[in-house]
Amino acid sequence: GQQVMQIPQYQHVQEGEDFTTYCNSSTTLSNIQWYKQRPGGHPVFLIQLVKSGEVKKQKRLTFQFGEAKKNSSLHITATQTTDVGTYFCAGISNDYKLSFGAGTTVTVRA
């Protein structure tokens, strides 16, 4: 079945630095979604990518969908304490099955 792998599992970042989390699928995806979960909270939708090679930006967050639609990345620039949380990707297969990655948990050192 479809598997979505997300790396790294943990990311410890100095405030002000950049980091990237990666999402890789074993099969070609129809589209991919990204969610953020604050500590003690619930996942909140960030963005959806649909097209091959698509790049979308939300302020300091840049999302990319690979050309082969099998991988995606989230890059955060100038990390702030408000970026703390777990970031999940969710891949949607061509037969509309959704599979979440295990998430990247981000902590920030002030």
Added chain:
Amino acid sequence: NAGVTQTPKFQVLKTGQSMTLQCAQDMNHEYMSWYRQDPGMGLRLIHYSVGAGITDQGEVPNGYNVSRSTTEDFPLRLLSAAPSQTSVYFCASSLSGRVSYNEQFFGPGTRLTVL
């Protein structure tokens, strides 16, 4: 709109007990689903529904039942609780009967402990 609501927020059960986790949404969403979240394993789909009267199994359905008699409600039943079912449970909904092209809205979660 209240969005997606879940009750209870916390629950402690003894092994073998049964209970129902409630989930309701007031956004007239067709698609509803239940996930469990365990450390290091992300969100795993238990059951989902693409509309009233239609349910299907997800990745980890064993030990759980669902029904969808109305668009608004999607309860999750634990038939005979086991310690392996200790987890945080999230209900989610999205607009379409298919997941693609629609963001999912998550409820606040139910933290379940089975002793």
